[in-house]
Amino acid sequence: MPVLDVEKDLDRTTMTVVAEFAAPVERVWALYADPRQLERHWGPPGWPATFLEHDLVPGGASHYVMSGPDGERSHGVWRVLAVDEPRSFVLEDAFADERGVADEQMGWTRMAATFTATADGTRLVFVTTFRSVEQLQQMLDMGMEEGVKLAMAQIDGLLAEDGAAV
Amino acid sequence: MVVDVEPSQAEIDRIFHALADATRRDILARVIEREQSVSALARSYAMSLPAVQKHVGVLEAAGLVGKRRSGREQRVHAEPERIRIARELLDRFEVLWRARIATMARLLAEDPTARRE
Numbered sequence: 001m002p003v004l005d006v007e008k009d010l011d012r013t014t015m016t017v018v019a020e021f022a023a024p025v026e027r028v029w030a031l032y033a034d035p036r037q038l039e040r041h042w043g044p045p046g047w048p049a050t051f052l053e054h055d056l057v058p059g060g061a062s063h064y065v066m067s068g069p070d071g072e073r074s075h076g077v078w079r080v081l082a083v084d085e086p087r088s089f090v091l092e093d094a095f096a097d098e099r100g101v102a103d104e105q106m107g108w109t110r111m112a113a114t115f116t117a118t119a120d121g122t123r124l125v126f127v128t129t130f131r132s133v134e135q136l137q138q139m140l141d142m143g144m145e146e147g148v149k150l151a152m153a154q155i156d157g158l159l160a161e162d163g164a165a166v
Numbered sequence: 167m168v169v170d171v172e173p174s175q176a177e178i179d180r181i182f183h184a185l186a187d188a189t190r191r192d193i194l195a196r197v198i199e200r201e202q203s204v205s206a207l208a209r210s211y212a213m214s215l216p217a218v219q220k221h222v223g224v225l226e227a228a229g230l231v232g233k234r235r236s237g238r239e240q241r242v243h244a245e246p247e248r249i250r251i252a253r254e255l256l257d258r259f260e261v262l263w264r265a266r267i268a269t270m271a272r273l274l275a276e277d278p279t280a281r282r283e
Contacts, residue, residue, distance in 0.1 A: 002271045003268075017267065019271075021271055023274040037273060044265065
């Protein structure tokens with residue numbers, strides 16, 4: 001499994017994920033820069049995402065829609081704050097309506113990604129900072145229960161594949 | 167990591183509210199170690215006994231600690247089941263992220279030239 005470390009800091013409502021991929025930095029960067037690749041991993045399992053708009057440049061914006069297992073649709077938007085291709089980006093994510101207008105009441109979640117070349121590939125450090133514990137909790141309540149179950153099944157499947165490959 | 171005891175929305179609110187304060191997290195850490203009286207807890211902080219009692223009350227309302235009377239003392243103990251639930255709520259985010267990273271690794275393993283044909 002490429003995940004090296006996951007740290008959850010309840011105090012600052014921050015989650016840091018450290019992962020390593022056996023691919024060059026530019027290739028991992030493209031998973032975020034190219035909307036067709038991004039939408040294949042951004043939505044939680046069971047909630048595939050489609051990016052209607054995507055521009056990973058400073059001041060850029062994205063608008064995506066995720067489709068849930070019962071046909072429900074959940075829109076999200078990004079506002080891109082900083083980009084240092086292919087080393088880092090900082091953006092904010094929020095739930096939105098179908099026109100891409102952010103749900104300001106729920107607020108923006110900050111996401112900072114750093115890509116570093118290693119001997120074997122690329123290390124990704126992805127820091128998600130929630131505005132408050134209430135926001136974190138609201139996001140947990142956004143019908144993600146099914147996604148979590150599917151995620152666990154998917155991880156089990158991948159672990160089985162890894163076992164077969166090694 | 168499966169949450170088998172599903173807390174209500176109001177319960178989740180209380181758990182996160184209770185854990186959002188550094189003093190309350192510290193009180194919880196102390197009583198997880200061993201049960202102790204409210205007055206013993208109060209001696210550990212630069213705040214009044216009523217202020218500490220109030221923090222204990224918030225933790226109690228969230229179900230994270232329980233109180234019992236022992237002689238003239240109010241003794242506070244941890245409720246490990248509720249602490250487990252709070253932890254599992256955070257673990258859900260971790261599960262989603264682990265799945266996302268696994269999907270990214272699988273995309274990277276695909277042959278990009280083969281995919282374009």
